[in-house]
Amino acid sequence: MFIDLLSYRKYGHNEGDEPRFTQPKLYDIIAKHKNPREIYAGKLISQGVLTQLEYETRVADFHKVLDQAYETANESTQLNIQLFLEENYKGIRFPKAEDFETIANTKISKEMFLELAEKITSLPKDKHFYNKTVRLFSQRAGMIKDDSYDWAMGELMAYASLAKENYPVRLSGQDSERGTFSHRHAEIITEDGEEKYFPLKNLGGEHAMVRVYNSPLNEYGVLGFEYGYSLANPFGLTIWEAQFGDFFNVGQVIVDQYISAAQEKWGVKSGLVMFLPHGYEGQGAEHSSGRIERFLNLCANFNMQVVNPTTPANHFHAIRRQLHRDIRVPLIAFTPKSLLRHPDCTSTIADFTEGHFQEIIADNSLKSLSKATKLLLCSGKIYYELDAARKEANADHLSIIRIEQLYPFPAKQLQKILKNYSKDIKLVWVQEEPLNMGAALFVKHWIGDRSLQIISRPSSGVTAEGLTALHKIHQAEIIKEAIQ
Template sequence: MNWADAELLAYGSLLLDNKNVRISGQDVIRGTFSHRHAKLFDANTNQPYSPLNNLSEQQANFNIYNSLLSEFGVLGFEYGYSMASPNTLVVWEAQFGDFSNGAQVIIDQFISSAETKWEKMNGLLVLLPHGYEGQGPEHSSARPQRLLSLCSEDNMVVANLTTPANLFHLIRRQLAWEFRKPCFLLSPKSLLRHPSVISNFDDFTNSQFQEIIDDNVKSKKLIKKLILCTGKFYYDLDEYRQGNNIKDVAIVRIEQLSPFPKSKIEKILNTYSNAKKIIWAQEENQNMGYWSYISSFNLKNIELISRKRSSSPSTGFLKVHLKEQDELIKKIFN
């Protein structure tokens, strides 16, 4: 099952558990990248049909709205809705993660700090499409460094996932917990249709959310270099590794960044006893992305390889992006 299947399956399972689901954002019904199709429209009458509202006569309500172009106003409203209805899964999706800039006040003033300031929990789920794919500086980065700078005292979840099953479990976890935590998911773009981004049925029914995904190398004793990364960049790195038949490098995926699973990471690192080099690899610039946050946890002998420092999240030229990406990946492996 792919990413869109997992997302809709998570919503459907919650509806059958009698939990309401509410989603808003710009072009969320279809999905910005034409992947969700939460409503189908009759070609002759243009009448909408919502499969998720026709699962069972006893199900809860599924509501999805294409919102106006005001990130500040809409995110503020959905935050309040989630506060008033804690047993409803409330989702706000930015058209691109970059656009959450316009709602930063809501994130700083309320979402990240309300539990500390006012002892008010909130289970809002925020989807921020993120990934460096040559679409320019306004369509590449959800600025994860901003989110992670606000993370402390287990105040909120920040995740960058690589499997549909993990998406399914993360969405359901928002309401399965006996408490509520806001969650920011750096959601994918190119991975929506990536042939490797699929999960088996057993991953949904006989598994649970994985904060870290270890590599499935045949022998850890042969590994000389260990790469830690998160999100879509994993598939870029793995494609290069397979294409060049590299056998002495392992790639570990950090799926949940906050709360940071430090003890689990250290436990996995200790299993690679012959690894002489440990790298945090990110496609974001050195002064952006995750490094400032990751380095604050003092993991031993870890170094950064990334794009160079920049005032802009990315280049505006596709050719330059492809050249940078190629050079970055080669630097990580060589």
């Protein structure tokens, strides 16, 4: 059914506007046009349903109700705001500083971990799958034996464990079932293309559902939908994933008007998670940056969490932390690309079953931190490049700390770690992004009066170089300067 509804603004843009400045003829007609109440009342009177006097009495009585309510409101000294979906959010409160200084219990038992790991790495024997699929799942099963879990396993284990705890999980995005970088494989197709198999829906026993959907390339619409879904589903995990972090810019309105602002504007809580693949690998200005700086510019009053994790276990704990606290705050997670298969980017079972989310990962590679003369602070995958260069150069004077959570900025944790170093150590922030982007200026603000050198690409109007060769030159310059 289609309804062709012609509507108009009786007073123009607002009640203080004068629409005749621009539409004199139209608003002469509108001024003479009866409002819907008058039109409907005329119809009822003509049909004998009520009299003119009854109509006027009802209108006057309603105006009295409004006037009395207004007078009562003026007499009150208290503001009473009914929170949106209040019944759905029983037991969930607004965040405070202590929430981000307290460790959330996100670990799971070793028995649960191994049981779920076996379930999600097994294929049904009565179905035939493409040989590369079989090899992939065999490699994942081998991670259990080797006690070395990659990024995909860390992520999938977060979903599986939450589902086993009866928290539903919903992930949608552009090619999210397989994963843009072919790492997730949440759904797999049989060799004949006739059937789909979802390992996360076959965890054994009772569990909540894990649903992964491929969405259209319509960031504005889909991100808005998932934000709304998260509002109505506070005891489930809702994730939207961009194909590349850069693509979220089409949904910038949703970030500005709702994700970053709804808590302060309307008291609305959301636990939405955004996955934004981020990292400089020579893919150009549209496939390198999730625009960390834009999100950090919007951060205040604990309205969002911004993380850039560098290990599968830390990603696992960040995801689970969304539901294992009595607060709901949007999580902006900058996820890696090259780290998905990086041989050093792995975690052990102990990291999942004994650990927790680390806002900062300290340097445990140096024998004596007090002897270090230069301390590099960084975030994201550049850590692995810095660490490799440090080892190659035998740069024992150099220590590297990873800032895994950028907001709320872990100032107290950082100050505690800095006490292990010499007071006159040279402090350096290293990033891949141009100086006017990334987290450099944000971190410098939080460091305060302490001297902080910044090593980055030069300020730029674009996020990244268009030529791979130029990217390699700039990346090498950053690493070289940092290691010196």
